[in-house]
Amino acid sequence: MVLDNLAKSLRDTLKKITRSSLIDEKLIDEIVREMQRSLLMADVDVSLTLELTGRVERRAKEEPVPQNSNPRNHLIKIIYEELLKILGKPREFHIKPATVMLVGLYGQGKTTSAGKLAKFYLKHGYKVVLIAADTQRLGAYEQLQQVAQNVGADFFGIYGEKSSLRIVKEGLSRHKDWDVKIIDTSGRNAIDNALTKEITDISNLANPEETILVLDASVGQQAGKQAKAFHDAVKITGVLISKLDGTAKGGGALSAVTATGAPILFIGVGEHMDDLEYFNSARFLSRLLGMGDFETLMAAAKEMQSAFDDESIEKMTKGKFTLKEMYDLWDQMSKPGLFKKLFDSLPLAKMQPKEMDDSFFTDSEDKIRRYKIIMDSMSYYELENPEEIKGSRIDRIAKGAGVDSSEVKGLLRDYKRMKDMVKNLRGNRKILSMMKKQMQGNVPENLEDLANQ
Ligand SMILES: Nc1nc2c(ncn2[C@@H]2O[C@H](COP(=O)(O)OP(=O)(O)O)[C@@H](O)[C@H]2O)c(=O)[nH]1
Numbered sequence: 001m002v003l004d005n006l007a008k009s010l011r012d013t014l015k016k017i018t019r020s021s022l023i024d025e026k027l028i029d030e031i032v033r034e035m036q037r038s039l040l041m042a043d044v045d046v047s048l049t050l051e052l053t054g055r056v057e058r059r060a061k062e063e064p065v066p067q068n069s070n071p072r073n074h075l076i077k078i079i080y081e082e083l084l085k086i087l088g089k090p091r092e093f094h095i096k097p098a099t100v101m102l103v104g105l106y107g108q109g110k111t112t113s114a115g116k117l118a119k120f121y122l123k124h125g126y127k128v129v130l131i132a133a134d135t136q137r138l139g140a141y142e143q144l145q146q147v148a149q150n151v152g153a154d155f156f157g158i159y160g161e162k163s164s165l166r167i168v169k170e171g172l173s174r175h176k177d178w179d180v181k182i183i184d185t186s187g188r189n190a191i192d193n194a195l196t197k198e199i200t201d202i203s204n205l206a207n208p209e210e211t212i213l214v215l216d217a218s219v220g221q222q223a224g225k226q227a228k229a230f231h232d233a234v235k236i237t238g239v240l241i242s243k244l245d246g247t248a249k250g251g252g253a254l255s256a257v258t259a260t261g262a263p264i265l266f267i268g269v270g271e272h273m274d275d276l277e278y279f280n281s282a283r284f285l286s287r288l289l290g291m292g293d294f295e296t297l298m299a300a301a302k303e304m305q306s307a308f309d310d311e312s313i314e315k316m317t318k319g320k321f322t323l324k325e326m327y328d329l330w331d332q333m334s335k336p337g338l339f340k341k342l343f344d345s346l347p348l349a350k351m352q353p354k355e356m357d358d359s360f361f362t363d364s365e366d367k368i369r370r371y372k373i374i375m376d377s378m379s380y381y382e383l384e385n386p387e388e389i390k391g392s393r394i395d396r397i398a399k400g401a402g403v404d405s406s407e408v409k410g411l412l413r414d415y416k417r418m419k420d421m422v423k424n425l426r427g428n429r430k431i432l433s434m435m436k437k438q439m440q441g442n443v444p445e446n447l448e449d450l451a452n453q
């Protein structure tokens with residue numbers, strides 16, 4: 001995954017939020033500091049970072065939490081929205097017949113990207129020709145020819161020809177019937193007059209629908225300066241950020257380009273011809289933040305909400321707590337994994353003793369399943385009056401459930417323990433109100449819903 005470190009640290013920050021029992025100023029300050037660290041490490045410009053986190057802090061502290069949300073979700077929503085701002089609004093790229101010109105400095109990934117784009121168009125059933133207009137670099141002709149062969153596109157070049165303009169003129173006139181013509185142009189070490197003149201001349205001649213600037217993500221914030229300079233020289237319609245795989249500086253490149261107002265159209269995420277992706281800022285951010293994980297968490301919260309709705313809590317804490325109540329509670333909680341998810345995301349997690357590791361939860365789930373089988377062979381009277389279950393009743397139940405009587409005894413022991421716990425809970429209104437608070441507020445289906453709340 002691209003921007004691994006940034007992704008990990010932002011996810012940790014979100015996790016911290018979802019696991020906090022209280023969203024207070026102290027937590028917000030902590031979150032803001034964490035975000036600053038993560039963004040700076042990903043090479044995002046200092047003032048951009050401070051602006052962003054300043055907005056997060058202000059909004060988190062000042063904005064009232066909407067009725068249909070809760071402080072936790074509201075904070076996550078603010079973070080999501082502010083991060084999205086620095087990734088910019090995507091420009092939708094339409095796949096249709098076009099002349100596409102690629103520009104950029106040496107080694108940025110123009111030729112490779114030309115092949116990737118060709119493959120993109122080919123997949124849509126278009127007839128594609130790659131035109132080799134790089135007359136500067138040694139071996140540029142062969143490289144593009146090779147790339148074209150790789151992806152199955154047609155190739156045009158004039159070996160040894162020094163005038164890129166002549167190549168383009170010839171190439172376009174010979175391929176009038178091709179849907180897509182992709183022009184791979186020369187780079188330079190820096191934007192100079194020669195490069196500016198060369199690409200302006202080609203642009204005037206070819207009149208391309210798309211002029212795409214290819215920028216290597218590893219140049220980081222410098223990408224912004226390059227984007228601006230190229231835009232001044234020849235009107236670019238969008239940017240392709242290459243090599244976003246394996247560079248920690250990607251955050252700098254993405255945010256700096258966005259800051260210039262140039263839309264990012266594609267990202268290159270590897271050396272292979274398939275390693276090209278449309279850039280959609282919302283989708284990119286969701287993936288970065290682990291929207292999948294987030295959805296899981298939200299789904300778990302929803303399930304918890306029903307397992308711990310007011311009625312269940314009332315039932316649990318008021319009146320008699322019999323085996324029947326325990327059965328109902330376990331019935332709701334016996335969905336696979338729910339136990340663990342529940343403990344992970346509840347504020348109670350902080351009180352979670354060390355021995356409650358993963359095996360505790362899987363063991364618990366397994367145990368609940370077995371206990372439910374045992375309870376299924378109890379009579380209604382026994383479920384309501386567990387203290388009456390003794391002697392021959394135990395043997396009868398064990399036989400009915402196909403278990404050893406020691407397991408029935410174990411169940412009764414656990415029931416007594418749980419009953420005591422519930423008794424304690426009754427006396428501890430603080431935990432109870434914390435649990436209730438935790439369960440209140442709408443749980444959104446996913447991040448986008450959350451953002452729309
Ligand atoms: N890892 C990775 N390497 C890339 C990507 N795009 C291009 N490259 C590599 O970058 C180097 C320069 O690419 P090239 O297309 O020749 O750059 P050009 O001089 O702008 O035409 C080559 O070794 C490519 O394989 C990418 O998205 N990811």
Ligand SMILES: [Mg+2]
Nearest residue numbers: 110111134140
């Ligand atoms: Mg090249």
